[in-house]
Amino acid sequence: MEVSITDAWKKVVDNLTLSVGQGAVNLWFTGVKPVSLNESVFLISVPTKFYSDWIEKNQQFNIEQNLKEIYSKDIKLEYKIEKDISDEMTKVPTIPIHNDTPVPSIIKDQLNPKLTFDRFIVGNSNRFASGCAEAVTKNPGKQFNPLFIYGGVGLGKTHLMHAIGNELKKNFPNFRILYVTCEKFVSDFIEAIRFPDKMPAFKNKYRNLDCLLIDDIQFLTKNAGRSQEEFFNIFNTLKDSGKQIVIASDRPQDKLEVEERLVSRFKWGNTVDIQKPDLETRIAILKKKAEEEGFSVPEDVILFIASQIKSNIRELEGTLLRVTSFIKFTNTPFTLDAVKTILKDIVVPEENVQITIDKIQKVVAEEYHLTVKDLKVKKRTNQLAMPRQIAMYLARSLTDMSTTAIGDTFGGRDHTTVMHAYNKIAKKVKDDAWFAAEINKIIKLIKEDN
Known part of the structure; x- marks a missing residue:
């Protein structure tokens, strides 16, 4: 008697768990279901094309080999992607x-x-x-x-x-x-x-x-x-x-x-x-950002960053840029252990951290031997401009405040000034590993200052 598609798929997933681990199976196969077996074509349902792309690239061969053993014939895996809202x-x-x-x-x-x-x-x-x-x-x-x-x-x-x-x-x-x-x-x-x-x-x-x-x-x-x-x-x-x-x-x-x-x-x-992006979406965002910036980022690093930064896409992308910048300019091996070391000071469980604009301004001012008042005055001296831009960058990266609201807290500056500061610091973080390390240190101080 031929094995049912449900039993066959359960056996495939069990075998995958042994080879790739329970975490990867939970991430990529929880929402995947068997649909039909038509001669030599095994059809599975996946939530989005992102799932099918990942499975095809990483596990399709293994799955087809498992199905071949179960059914004693060559099996081709195909995908049914759930209908998009459009x-x-x-x-x-x-x-x-x-x-x-x-x-x-x-x-x-x-x-x-x-x-x-x-x-x-x-x-x-x-x-x-x-x-x-x-x-x-x-x-x-x-x-x-x-x-x-x-x-x-x-x-x-x-x-x-x-x-x-x-x-x-x-x-x-x-x-x-x-x-x-x-x-x-x-x-x-x-x-x-x-x-x-x-x-x-x-x-x-x-x-x-x-x-x-x-x-x-x-x-x-x-x-x-x-x-x-x-x-x-x-x-x-x-x-x-x-x-x-x-x-x-x-x-x-x-x-x-x-x-x-x-x-x-x-x-x-x-x-x-x-809503806030789920894990799958955060992974996709990081992959897209890495592709746009020309970075080759290991899958386990992508998963680690996505699992740590959950609520804000800008912080998610900023963390990736800080990591890749450090790796690039220090010739550090791009491994998960290295990334955990790089981020150990800023990766803190979100529920334990309350980040406010006042806290950001206080920490940045102390780091650059200024007062919070200095960050808000209209002066544009070099001594004040960079710390102020860093504080604006961190406010936009680490809080849910709008650029207009952020500008109001810096002496009534408009949103275009905040955007200019954010873009300037983001580019410097990307291009200068030592500056990126300085930003990481400030983020650590902000998250510790409870």
Whole structure:
């Protein structure tokens, strides 16, 4: 009597446990199920393509050899990948792209061309949000309008916003698209109020769009009155004209401190949230980052970092860059033991650590023989600039605070200053192993200072 596919697969997994260990089996095979055996093809179901790619690369030969022993014939392993959310979207005919002469634009779209859907890692924590975002680019203004995306800082909301804008530019070359932070919107509006001759240009910029992507809408809570009134009017103008609106926030609509009529409108379309990435997604993010940076990182190192850094993608990627930088510039063998030594001072169970902006500023100031007040003053001397940028980098890497909120804690600096500091320090960490070690030491002090 032929062995059932369930019994056969159990035997395969048991054999794999002996060869690769229980941890690897729990990670890669818990969600895998046998589907059918059709002549010489053994079909298994995997949660995502990421699973099938890993199994095919690392264990397919071993699995097929096990199946061959069980069934006494050559067996080919094939995969059934669970349906992605984008396949389940309501089918709406794609709007045709007209071949008219491109419309001159008086605005810069502010999109980062590197932030695309291809570079966005999809996992269980963000699958629905990603699927809805892609659906928007096929039928702007027709499906999910507005699209409201919320989730903690560092989880990918801004990436999705830019990906939507970049995909729309590709699909609809004539579209007028604008990505803007809420802080920039409020700043533009205040400027238009101060100088009334600029108001027509402001209204033309925001009301004559095919797609408005507005990030950090929670910032509007600090600017009641005319700013909310103006955004309400812009929202209505675009929505009534069938133009696409995408809004990102660090909290759901009901938690925003805006007028009830705005909350109501934010709920008109579709609301999606992004959760903290699960282990599978964190592994995929690290693999993608390593590939982009040209690093060859051992699988056990990827798994170790992913299992230690759980809540913040920026800290996850930053940890990888610090490790690879140290390995590269010190010619240290790239082994798991080496990485554990490199990270031993900063890898601490998350539940035991409470990291605040005050703690970061205090530790950085002490490390550079300054006061916390020095980090907040408007002076730009070299003695103050680097420590201040390091503190901003660590605040963005280690906390869930937005760049706007971080800027407020450094003497009222705007979010662009924080982003500049973060990018500058991140590059220095990547290029300078000794500087990376200095950052690791500061992180250790921050986590110890409880």
